[in-house]
Amino acid sequence: MRKHIVAGNWKMNCTFNEADDLINGIMEQLEQKELPRDTKLIVCPPFPYLEMTTDYANDSYFMVGAQNVSDQEKGAYTGEVSAEMLESMELDYCIVGHSERRAYYGETNKTVAAKVDQLLKHGLKPIVCVGEVLEEREANRQFEVVKQQVEEGLFHLSAEQMKEVVIAYEPVWAIGTGKTATPEQAQEIHHYIRTLLTEKYGKELAEEISILYGGSCKPSNAKELFANTDVDGGLIGGASLKAEDFIAIALSF
Numbered sequence: 001m002r003k004h005i006v007a008g009n010w011k012m013n014c015t016f017n018e019a020d021d022l023i024n025g026i027m028e029q030l031e032q033k034e035l036p037r038d039t040k041l042i043v044c045p046p047f048p049y050l051e052m053t054t055d056y057a058n059d060s061y062f063m064v065g066a067q068n069v070s071d072q073e074k075g076a077y078t079g080e081v082s083a084e085m086l087e088s089m090e091l092d093y094c095i096v097g098h099s100e101r102r103a104y105y106g107e108t109n110k111t112v113a114a115k116v117d118q119l120l121k122h123g124l125k126p127i128v129c130v131g132e133v134l135e136e137r138e139a140n141r142q143f144e145v146v147k148q149q150v151e152e153g154l155f156h157l158s159a160e161q162m163k164e165v166v167i168a169y170e171p172v173w174a175i176g177t178g179k180t181a182t183p184e185q186a187q188e189i190h191h192y193i194r195t196l197l198t199e200k201y202g203k204e205l206a207e208e209i210s211i212l213y214g215g216s217c218k219p220s221n222a223k224e225l226f227a228n229t230d231v232d233g234g235l236i237g238g239a240s241l242k243a244e245d246f247i248a249i250a251l252s253f
């Protein structure tokens, strides 16, 4: 059955020393509190701290992901980081299509699809973010928007490839705003995404894919969100910057 996943997206936060402290804090927490065997913990720091984080991860029970990857294979793309580089650092995961990348860096569903292809080609698992903005929710367009993001970003994949993907539903109006989706709102869209997956790839595969919730998820609301049948964990921003909160969320299943 599908895994529970809690992934920490640090975004553009932490100096080198702060990152070191945060990882040590996570390791200390993990020594004190044992995570259930079916819960996977993923830490996604900024690029410069990936090496340090993977070094620590080798001694502990968490996996490491990047926050972004190039849609190109290699070559003259100044400032970009390729999937091949991430593969050579033995990373496990990479976030793709986060709403901040869509909003501030012009990422489209097409770019998301190309990045997903690069990651899969190099053996990394994409964590693909989808979600509507406030105006779309107010116009009751959330289903249509999420459908288009899922179809255009992912539905070119074969069933074999799709099995490697994690989806994160992140309503944009809930990200960093303190406004969490209600457990009912989260379940409704998660169930909808699983229905789309069932229609395209069949029930067996759809049941295997982890769908995470993201958007102001914290220790005080994680339990009621994760209690829903189709919510398999969380993509955590702000609360992943405090080791104690991050691990408390991971213990909320």
Ligand code: PGA
Pocket (backbone or CB within 6 Å): 009, 170, 174, 175, 176, 177, 214, 215, 216, 217, 235, 236, 237, 238, 239
């Ligand atoms: P937040 O961010 O938990 O700070 O709302 C979630 C995300 O953007 O992944």
